[in-house]
Amino acid sequence: MNRLFLLLFGLMLVCSFWDFILKRKHMERKQQIVIYSLYALSVIGIYAVQYQHDKMLSTGFFLNIFTPQVKTWIEHML
Amino acid sequence: MIHKQVVNHRQIAWLVGSLLMTGMMISFLRTVVQVAKMDAWFSQILPACYALLVAYVLSELVRAYPGKNLFEIVFIICGKWIGGFINLLILFYIWIILALDIKGAADFLHVSLLPQTPLEIILLVFVLLLMYYGKTSLEVAARVNEIYFPAYFIMCLMLYFLLMNEYSIERLEPILSTTFERIAVSNLLPLGVYGDILLFGAFLHASSEPRLLFAAMKHGIMIVCFTTTIMILILLGVMGYVIASRLNFPIYILVQQIHLTDFLDRVEMILFSLWFPAFSIKVIVAYLAFLVGVGSFGGQLHYNTYNAPCGCFLVVSTLLAFPKVADIDQFISYSFPFIVILFQVPLLLFLFIVARRKKREEGQTLIPRGTKLHRFYRMMVWGGAISFAGCILTILLGDMLSDKSPAAGIATAIAYIIFMVIALLASYGEMQALNHGKQRLGRPKQQGNFRQ
Numbered sequence: 001m002n003r004l005f006l007l008l009f010g011l012m013l014v015c016s017f018w019d020f021i022l023k024r025k026h027m028e029r030k031q032q033i034v035i036y037s038l039y040a041l042s043v044i045g046i047y048a049v050q051y052q053h054d055k056m057l058s059t060g061f062f063l064n065i066f067t068p069q070v071k072t073w074i075e076h077m078l
Numbered sequence: 079m080i081h082k083q084v085v086n087h088r089q090i091a092w093l094v095g096s097l098l099m100t101g102m103m104i105s106f107l108r109t110v111v112q113v114a115k116m117d118a119w120f121s122q123i124l125p126a127c128y129a130l131l132v133a134y135v136l137s138e139l140v141r142a143y144p145g146k147n148l149f150e151i152v153f154i155i156c157g158k159w160i161g162g163f164i165n166l167l168i169l170f171y172i173w174i175i176l177a178l179d180i181k182g183a184a185d186f187l188h189v190s191l192l193p194q195t196p197l198e199i200i201l202l203v204f205v206l207l208l209m210y211y212g213k214t215s216l217e218v219a220a221r222v223n224e225i226y227f228p229a230y231f232i233m234c235l236m237l238y239f240l241l242m243n244e245y246s247i248e249r250l251e252p253i254l255s256t257t258f259e260r261i262a263v264s265n266l267l268p269l270g271v272y273g274d275i276l277l278f279g280a281f282l283h284a285s286s287e288p289r290l291l292f293a294a295m296k297h298g299i300m301i302v303c304f305t306t307t308i309m310i311l312i313l314l315g316v317m318g319y320v321i322a323s324r325l326n327f328p329i330y331i332l333v334q335q336i337h338l339t340d341f342l343d344r345v346e347m348i349l350f351s352l353w354f355p356a357f358s359i360k361v362i363v364a365y366l367a368f369l370v371g372v373g374s375f376g377g378q379l380h381y382n383t384y385n386a387p388c389g390c391f392l393v394v395s396t397l398l399a400f401p402k403v404a405d406i407d408q409f410i411s412y413s414f415p416f417i418v419i420l421f422q423v424p425l426l427l428f429l430f431i432v433a434r435r436k437k438r439e440e441g442q443t444l445i446p447r448g449t450k451l452h453r454f455y456r457m458m459v460w461g462g463a464i465s466f467a468g469c470i471l472t473i474l475l476g477d478m479l480s481d482k483s484p485a486a487g488i489a490t491a492i493a494y495i496i497f498m499v500i501a502l503l504a505s506y507g508e509m510q511a512l513n514h515g516k517q518r519l520g521r522p523k524q525q526g527n528f529r530q
Contacts, residue, residue, distance in 0.1 A: 005198035009393060016386035023383075031376035031383065038372070038387035045394030059398045063174075063413070064405055070412040074113070074263055 001050050013042060085284050087294040087513050089220035092227045093363060094275060094298025098129065099305055100230075100357040102271050103329045104182050107310060109411035112323040114264035116249065117256045119310040120494070123469050124265035125272035126303040130296060132275050135426045135433070137292035140285050142433035148279030149374035155432050162375070164425070168279075169371045171421060172364060175274055176392060177399040178410060179361045180204055184396075185403045190330060191350075202393055204361075209389040211362040212369055213382060216281050219362045226355040233349055234305050237312050240336045240345070249318040250311070253487030254476045261473065268306075270414030273422055274360075275299070280367035289444060290516060293509040296462075300505040304498050326403070365392075445515035455511035462504030468497035 017039055024032055047053070085093075111118040136148075143151045148168065153161040184201040192200060211219060238245070254261075278295065285291040313322050313332050322328050333346040365388075372388055373381035400406045445452045476490030 002196040002198045005196060005202060008199075008202060009390075012386075013390050016390060019386065020383075027383065028377055034372060034376040035384065035387050038384070038391045042387070042390040042394050045391070045398055049394065049397050058401065063399060064409050066413040066416050067408045070416050071408075074412070077263060078113070078257075078259055 006050070009046065013039070013046075085217055085220050085281075087290050087509055089224060090278075090285075090291065090294035091298040091301065091509065092223055093216075093220055093359070094278070094295050095231065095301045095305075096223050096227050096356050096359045097274055097277065097363055098272055098299070098302040100353065100360045101179060101182075101274065102268070102306060103309075103353060103357075104186050104327060106268070106271060106407075106410050107313065108323055108325060108328050109407070110264050110267055110310070111314070111319050111328070113267065114260050115256050115319045115323075116251070116314055117254055117261055118264055118319065119250075119307050119314060120254075120261050120473050121264035121268060121310070122303045122307050123466075123473065124262075125268040126299050127466075127470075128269055129272040129275045129299045129302075132273070132422070132426060133278075133292055133295035133299065135430045136276075136279055136282060136295070137288040138430060138433040139279070140282050140288040140291055142436045143282075144286055145283050147281065147283045147370060147374075148276075149371050151282075151429070153374065155429070165371060165374060167421065168276075168425075169368065171417070172277065172280075172368045172371060173395065174414075174417070175277070175364045176361065176368060177396045178406060178414075179357075179364065180208075180392065180396045181400045182406050182410075183357065183361070185406065186327060186330075189403070190327060198397065201396060204358075205389050205393045205396075207358060208362060208365040208392070209385055212365055212385040212389065216284065216363065216366055219359050219366065223356070223359045226352060226359065230352045230356040231301065231305060233352055234309055237333070237336075237349075238308070240338065241312060241316050241332070243337070244335050245312070245315045247315060249316075250314055250491075251484055251487060253484075253491050254473070255487070258477045261477065266415055267411055268415075270410060270416075270418050272299075272302075273415075273418035274364070276422055276426075277364055277367045280370040287444065287512075287516060290509070290512045293505070293512050297502075297505040297509045300462075300502045304502045307495075307498060326407075368392075443515075444512050444519065451511055451515055451518075455508060455515070458504045458507035458511060462501050462508060465497045465501035465504060469494055469501065472497060 020035055020039075024035075027035075107118070110121045114121055139146075139148070139151055143154065146154065149165050152164050152168070155161065156164055180201060184197055184204060187200050188195065188197045275295065309329065313328055316332055316335055317325075317328070325331050330346065330350075333349050336345040338345065369381040369384055369388055372384045376384065400409065445455050472490055472494045476487070476494075
């Protein structure tokens with residue numbers, strides 16, 4: 001992972017989260033839960049990318065799970 | 079927070095144009111050419127029909143639930159839990175579109191233009207651009223699109239003249255010589271891209287005139303259908319199907335073939351500088367739809383507060399999605415049409431049935447019957463429908479009845495193009511007639527009064 005990217009993204013994440021912490025008292029509880037969830041997913045995601053956990057559980061494989069079947073079906077049709 | 083905004087019919091049509099057309103230009107056309115070979119340019123008619131059906135369902139939803147967007151409508155119909163689950167699925171679908179576009183554009187820029195710049199940095203900068211527009215609304219994106227889309231559209235049509243010295247009609251011949259099965263399958267593959275029109279569901283509250291909304295979306299779809307057909311026609315005429323089906327970025331390589339003079343070099347940069355803003359608008363619309371969807375869960379009509387967390391989430395999730403360039407191509411060509419059929423068709427069918435069953439007040443018609451404008455409107459509607467049906471019939475008759483001779487093939491091709499041009503012009507006439515009717519009724523600014 002590029003270090004400059006990590007620095008910039010980390011800064012962006014920390015600054016926006018700090019901004020949220022300052023403003024959260026004016027927000028509804030539902031809204032706070034949604035925003036907390038998004039930040040939690042972002043932190044988990046960046047951890048997975050940085051320590052290459054995505055190699056064990058490949059997202060590319062899951063997103064393309066239908067591709068071989070559709071491809072075979074098309075080849076069969078043609 | 080309530081915002082008064084105006085998105086007019088022309089802006090909707092051009093936004094649909096940007097939304098559907100620009101995404102196809104990176105690498106998607108390669109698979110269509112691989113399947114249908116030299117007849118790949120007949121591949122846009124069935125997806126356009128599908129997009130028209132989606133647009134019709136969306137306009138029915140506007141009629142049944144005025145002032146509500148798709149997420150709100152789903153919550154109203156299905157309740158908190160089931161509605162929440164369906165909305166999560168819609169959000170996941172929008173995330174797929176965003177991930178495809180952001181990662182696809184970042185990969186394309188990294189491979190073709192910025193090989194020394196890390197992929198992560200390109201991706202981060204692109205998401206920052208989205209976040210900048212995320213602070214605004216659809217209206218801003220629509221106005222920016224009004225600058226770039228016409229220029230992009232004209233440049234696409236001008237490609238034929240710019241590449242005239244490289245073009246050879248023999249590369250297209252014999253026309254309609256591939257099997258009907260291949261043409262049918264090539265018509266199924268773009269369904270995924272044309273399914274992106276569902277994104278407009280997030281902005282249904284922008285419209286109060288369902289008929290005009292449908293006419294505007296129809297015109298946008300016809301622009302896409304016509305322009306993409308012409309682009310594939312040029313691609314095949316310049317490169318032939320063998321080369322075009324093996325290139326990762328066929329349109330980019332096509333534009334690189336422009337050699338007007340010895341001193342005018344790298345004309346592709348000019349075209350790229352028009353394509354990229356138009357493409358960015360497409361991704362911005364998807365991002366705004368994502369924000370509206372997330373906002374519907376937070377119980378807030380004003381989605382600015384979700385901009386930063388959604389931006390951070392998108393950077394990370396798009397880094398995780400589609401690790402290889404080939405994954406994007408495989409997904410958009412094979413999985414995406416399947417997902418669209420599997421997800422969109424039942425959802426839209428359900429929403430259409432509910433919208434038709436809901437009792438509603440019949441609003442005043444935009445064009446009073448018996449007037450000259452109404453006769454013109456009817457002529458445009460029927461002219462467009464007949465021309466569109468003519469396109470389909472031309473392919474069917476050309477494939478089944480013609481003797482596969484070059485003359486019959488060329489006659490079929492000319493008939494197909496003429497029908498398509500008539501359908502495009504008729505859709506424009508229909509949209510303009512409805513807009514004139516609206517102006518005459520003295521309700522010029524009602525459309526577009528919507529919340530952000």
